[in-house]
Amino acid sequence: xxxxxxxxxxxxxxxxxxxxxxxxFGGVDIFIGNIRKFTDEIETEKIEYTTYKKMAEKEMQxxxxxxxxxGMDVVMVHRVGELKLADVAVFIGVAAPHRAEAxxxxxxxxxxxxxTVPIWKKEYDKDKIRWGGLGE
Amino acid sequence: xKVKLFSILAEEIGSTVDLNxxxxxxxxxxxxxxxxxxxxxxxxxxxxxxxxxEEYADDEAFKLADVTEIAIIPPVSGG
Numbered sequence: 489x490x491x492x493x494x495x496x497x498x499x500x501x502x503x504x505x506x507x508x509x510x511x512x513f514g515g516v517d518i519f520i521g522n523i524r525k526f527t528d529e530i531e532t533e534k535i536e537y538t539t540y541k542k543m544a545e546k547e548m549q550x551x552x553x554x555x556x557x558x559g560m561d562v563v564m565v566h567r568v569g570e571l572k573l574a575d576v577a578v579f580i581g582v583a584a585p586h587r588a589e590a591x592x593x594x595x596x597x598x599x600x601x602x603x604t605v606p607i608w609k610k611e612y613d614k615d616k617i618r619w620g621g622l623g624e
Numbered sequence: 625x626k627v628k629l630f631s632i633l634a635e636e637i638g639s640t641v642d643l644n645x646x647x648x649x650x651x652x653x654x655x656x657x658x659x660x661x662x663x664x665x666x667x668x669x670x671x672x673x674x675x676x677x678e679e680y681a682d683d684e685a686f687k688l689a690d691v692t693e694i695a696i697i698p699p700v701s702g703g
Binding site: 539 | 679698
């Protein structure tokens with residue numbers, strides 16, 4: 489059963505992975521996005537995510553529907569609030585009959601999420617605060 | 625009409641901005657109305673999209689009576 493949500497709670501990757509295991513799907517591809525310490529020489533200390541939750545979940549559902557329509561299963565969970573280094577910010581999982589479509593659709597979902605879903609990061613770096621999506 | 629703001633706009637201006645919209649309007653015009661009140665944020669508003677009733681709608685025309693919610697969506701940065 490597909491699961492699409494935004495949460496302010498830690499993401500349980502084991503539980504979400506297990507939810508994608510079904511006898512009809514031979515391939516499960518998972519993307520896990522974590523809070524990274526270094527971006528070149530910039531050192532990040534924490535990231536605060538905010539969202540327009542109702543619209544964001546609708547946009548995530550629209551993306552998921554494109555993959556669900558092809559007969560696969562989908563999990564998309566994004567965490568918001570204050571996240572520390574190595575915390576899981578996003579979990580995308582696609583279960584498909586074969587690996588090629590699992591890889592392809594998992595990449596599609598995370599790439600599109602970053603383009604269209606109204607979620608924003610405020611990055612607390614060692615030198616200053618940076619807002620995601622706005623450059624410097 | 626209270627227009628919802630997010631991200632840097634919410635932090636700098638507030639979570640909503642109150643606008644007097646005409647009975648019919650283009651979604652993108654909402655950004656111009658906010659620019660007039662907050663010219664310092666013109667550059668960010670130019671990069672932002674307008675969502676009406678929780679759908680991206682920049683180039684669409686609306687009748688105010690059909691609108692329940694308007695939001696300004698700065699460049700997104702999830703993931």
